[in-house]
Amino acid sequence: xxxxPPAERVVFDLPGLYAALDAERRARALSWQQLARExxxxxxxxxxxxxxxxxxxxxxxxxVRWLGETPEAFVRPTRVASAAGVPPGRCDAAAVHRLLDERxxxxxxxxxxxAAELGDGVAPGMLTRLAGGGRMSIQLLVAAAAxxxxxxxxxxRGAP
Numbered sequence: 250x251x252x253x254p255p256a257e258r259v260v261f262d263l264p265g266l267y268a269a270l271d272a273e274r275r276a277r278a279l280s281w282q283q284l285a286r287e288x289x290x291x292x293x294x295x296x297x298x299x300x301x302x303x304x305x306x307x308x309x310x311x312x313v314r315w316l317g318e319t320p321e322a323f324v325r326p327t328r329v330a331s332a333a334g335v336p337p338g339r340c341d342a343a344a345v346h347r348l349l350d351e352r353x354x355x356x357x358x359x360x361x362x363x364a365a366e367l368g369d370g371v372a373p374g375m376l377t378r379l380a381g382g383g384r385m386s387i388q389l390l391v392a393a394a395a396x397x398x399x400x401x402x403x404x405x406r407g408a409p
Contacts, residue, residue, distance in 0.1 A: 306340035320401035346379035
């Protein structure tokens with residue numbers, strides 16, 4: 250990992266993910282309901298992708314992996330990463346917290362300063378709650394990976 254925050258902030262392209270899902274769904278002649286079953290997500294989750302609403306990271310990761318892509322393929326600006334050997338995974342919030350905390354301490358930052366560097370909509374409490382595991386948004390996962398200077402898949406674990 251590098252020592253400074255990224256020069257520019259990154260976002261996850263949810264409309265781009267939706268378009269890619271739709272194209273692959275059509276190519277495979279699947280209905281939206283069939284696609285949701287294959288992905289293991291609710292149809293409403295796919296609909297939120299189209300609307301670029303707040304998204305839970307695990308559902309987004311399932312969609313990305315179904316497409317055979319890396320999460321970075323939908324990060325703008327795009328970060329190049331090889332799709333070879335992409336493991337199935339879920340967001341590992343506790344590991345994200347641990348890595349953020351290590352870097353935070355190494356740079357002598359407060360959680361408030363880390364939140365400010367991660368971008369709009371990130372509060373210190375969101376970051377400290379990650380220590381307990383649980384779920385996090387795809388937007389926070391992308392911002393954390395960019396701030397840490399690591400691939401998004403480094404912040405996931407094998408699916409249960």
